[in-house]
Amino acid sequence: MGRWRDRDYWDYYEPSIPRRVEGGIKTRSERGEIGETWWSKRWIKVLESFSMGTRLTRGRSYARQGQVVSIDVEPGIVKAKVQGSQPRPYNVKIRLEPLTDEDWDKVTGAMASQAIFAAKLLAGEMPQNIEEAFASVDISLFPTALSELHTDCSCPDWANPCKHIAAVYYLLAERFDEDPFLIFKLRGRTKEQIIAVLREKRAATSPMGDISSSVDAVSAEEENLLSLEEHLDTFWRADEALESFTVNLSAPTIDKAVLKRLGDAPFTVGNTNIVSLLAKAYDKVDAAVSKKMVEGA
Known part of the structure; x- marks a missing residue:
């Protein structure tokens, strides 16, 4: 015993x-x-x-x-x-x-x-x-x-x-x-x-702030926007702000984090879960973007 x-x-x-x-x-x-x-x-x-x-x-x-x-x-x-x-x-x-x-x-x-x-x-x-x-x-x-x-x-x-x-x-x-x-x-x-x-x-500690005040702020900004008709002459031109716009492309901290959090999808393509196919697609897109970055450097 x-x-x-x-x-x-x-x-x-x-x-x-x-x-x-x-x-x-x-x-x-x-x-x-x-x-x-x-x-x-x-x-x-x-x-x-x-x-x-x-x-x-x-x-x-x-x-x-x-x-x-x-x-x-x-x-x-x-x-x-x-x-x-x-x-x-x-x-x-x-x-x-x-x-x-x-x-x-x-x-x-x-x-x-x-x-x-x-x-x-x-x-x-x-x-x-x-x-x-x-x-x-x-x-x-x-x-x-x-x-x-x-x-x-x-x-x-x-x-x-x-x-x-x-x-x-x-x-x-x-x-x-x-x-x-x-x-x-x-x-x-x-x-x-x-x-x-x-x-x-x-979710409880997410820094969203006061939702109602955020909505009011967005509404105020929308009131100052020009209508589409007022933009017809400059619609196809780049705004000055575009010159200072930058894109920072870098590898994610966690590979395919969203897919991992979602888990398997409730449907498959043939015998393969759609998430596995998406993961392969992500890899191809990532490789293509990385190649473009190297070529453009």
Whole structure:
């Protein structure tokens, strides 16, 4: 029977040879570091900073051998099955303390206040320096101590972590490569929840000013405009203001941000979603404009 391991315990347990697993989940990395993106590398770095000894090394071997049978990430908890030396796989649970509603309100407020954070997150991308948003309100995205990771394994080894738990740690890192928003999920919020809150906060803080006064100002400007008949003689001539008009063409901060925010369209052309076709069209237009800019330089 498993027990929650909320403390460091390094009692020696006799090593055993695990049973081979057919179709087990293996790490993509066969040697060297595990994790390709900054958030997965950050996760591993945090774990290694807790001085877990050789347990992490043995867990990494388990992860590379494919001893993990299944892994499921739910809000605040990871559940997995890891095959050891016994006939039945061991049940592993890793729980990361979820942030409170108040903490999440502070964090999303910090995210919404930074245009680049909000833009990338709303486009479904994880900003590389997202930890800055958490740090600005004195909250940590990743665990800062081993005690924040509550773990349980049904194996007889009392060490924290045992090699089965450590194997799940490494596979979780590669899951972060695939979906960096899983770290938010472990802290209690899904990607969809965060995006919805960001949209609300950005809308509430949008610098639109007093709408009624803006409408009055536009109406006043329209009253001073000349009629089309009064412009007939100069209709085809360039106004003096055109000489000072400039166009600044530059690459967007986020590639195809609008399409990413919209997601798949409700219809297809053949078997291809229209959004995929639009993305290709955007690329061609972008290439054509870039070529024109170079030729005109």
